[in-house]
Amino acid sequence: MRSNVRAGIIGVGVGIPEKVITNHDLEQRIDTTDEWIVTRTGIRERRVAPPHIATSDLAAQAAHQALQNAGKSAEEIDLIVVATATPDMPWPSTACLVQAKIGATKAAAFDLNAVCSGFVYALWIAAQAVETGAYRCVLVIGADILSRQVNWEDRATCVLFGDGAGAVILAPVEEPYGVLAGVLGADGTGAPLLNVPAGGTREPLSPEVIARKRHTIQMRGREVFKFAVTIMGEVAVQALEKAGIPPEEVSLFIPHQANIRIIQAAAERLNLPMERVFVNVDRYGNTSAASIPIALYEAWAQGRLKKGDVAVVVGFGAGLTWGACVLRWMY
Ligand code: ACO
Numbered sequence: 001m002r003s004n005v006r007a008g009i010i011g012v013g014v015g016i017p018e019k020v021i022t023n024h025d026l027e028q029r030i031d032t033t034d035e036w037i038v039t040r041t042g043i044r045e046r047r048v049a050p051p052h053i054a055t056s057d058l059a060a061q062a063a064h065q066a067l068q069n070a071g072k073s074a075e076e077i078d079l080i081v082v083a084t085a086t087p088d089m090p091w092p093s094t095a096c097l098v099q100a101k102i103g104a105t106k107a108a109a110f111d112l113n114a115v116c117s118g119f120v121y122a123l124w125i126a127a128q129a130v131e132t133g134a135y136r137c138v139l140v141i142g143a144d145i146l147s148r149q150v151n152w153e154d155r156a157t158c159v160l161f162g163d164g165a166g167a168v169i170l171a172p173v174e175e176p177y178g179v180l181a182g183v184l185g186a187d188g189t190g191a192p193l194l195n196v197p198a199g200g201t202r203e204p205l206s207p208e209v210i211a212r213k214r215h216t217i218q219m220r221g222r223e224v225f226k227f228a229v230t231i232m233g234e235v236a237v238q239a240l241e242k243a244g245i246p247p248e249e250v251s252l253f254i255p256h257q258a259n260i261r262i263i264q265a266a267a268e269r270l271n272l273p274m275e276r277v278f279v280n281v282d283r284y285g286n287t288s289a290a291s292i293p294i295a296l297y298e299a300w301a302q303g304r305l306k307k308g309d310v311a312v313v314v315g316f317g318a319g320l321t322w323g324a325c326v327l328r329w330m331y
Contacts, residue, residue, distance in 0.1 A: 007130035008173030011070025015061030042260025046162030046285035083118025116317025118289035124182030142289035166293020177330035181243035190320035233269030
């Protein structure tokens with residue numbers, strides 16, 4: 001039976017690198033054009049972290065802002081979940097590094113990897129942890145530095161990605177607010193469509209592997225596109241049905257920001273006009289696990305998410321993975 005305790009987002013924050021790489025900058029490096037990138041993806045520029053900045057640095061920056069936003073101190077956090085596919089190092093987890101950076105001395109900490117769906121996965125799992133009463137103040141972060149995994153000579157992928165982090169604080173809240181429902185899914189047979197083959201135990205790094213760029217993102221773009229368009233609409237509908245909320249009551253649809261054409265197609269399937277869809281892919285590109293929390297922060301900061309609004313966050317990514325959560329915004 002469902003308990004009366006609900007988990008709600010009580011603070012949001014971001015960690016976004018300052019350096020901007022525009023499509024015109026990319027025109028100088030590879031055989032591409034601003035026109036091609038904008039027409040096919042909607043991306044105009046992306047942020048890239050400088051060499052001395054690692055994922056935990058952006059994550060900690062986002063965490064500080066989310067804590068301030070929530071009016072909480074780091075000592076109050078009892079669990080940290082970092083969704084990332086680009087950890088600082090193979091181990092320990094980036095969540096542990098963030099715990100030390102922000103001084104969250106009472107928090108348990110672990111990473112979760114569902115690539116671009118990571119934040120939605122982490123949000124839904126953390127919401128369960130709060131609903132059971134096991135945890136009362138959870139820091140959920142989506143953070144990635146995909147610029148380090150991109151082959152900057154491959155025009156089909158390097159134009160798509162950017163770096164960033166976003167964080168939320170989850171705590172018990174009164175009904176009718178909070179995370180109302182969530183749906184997660186995976187299809188591991190789709191792993192070959194989108195992956196970084198080398199750098200793990202299957203193909204450890206070696207000069208030969210690096211020369212063949214096997215440590216960089218490999219993608220079958222058209223197939224990923226088709227999967228994304230179908231799954232975004234489907235999983236959003238499933239989560240709304242679970243929450244008992246009709247699509248017309250959705251104030252803001254916040255999809256993973258990978259490609260404007262994927263976002264438009266998903267909105268069409270849900271019969272949502274683009275005024276009710278949040279888009280910032282033009283400014284950040286695909287920031288993987290960070291894209292949804294960055295969008296949540298911006299939507300809130302711009303006054304597009306207000307108390308009582310119903311928002312649906314929807315992610316898809318490598319794995320293949322997907323997920324959606326329905327939220328009633330509470331501040
Ligand atoms: N500039 C110019 N031309 C290019 C570029 C570029 N940057 N990239 C590819 N092209 C060329 C191709 O070589 C191809 O030329 P050809 O016809 O002579 O072979 C042509 O453009 C068309 O290429 P397509 O791949 O068919 O282009 P498409 O319209 O499918 O767009 C894109 C490609 C943008 C990658 C699209 O397929 C897409 O967005 N797919 C989904 C990707 C995605 O969302 N990935 C992230 C998932 S989330 C995660 O977990 C990381």
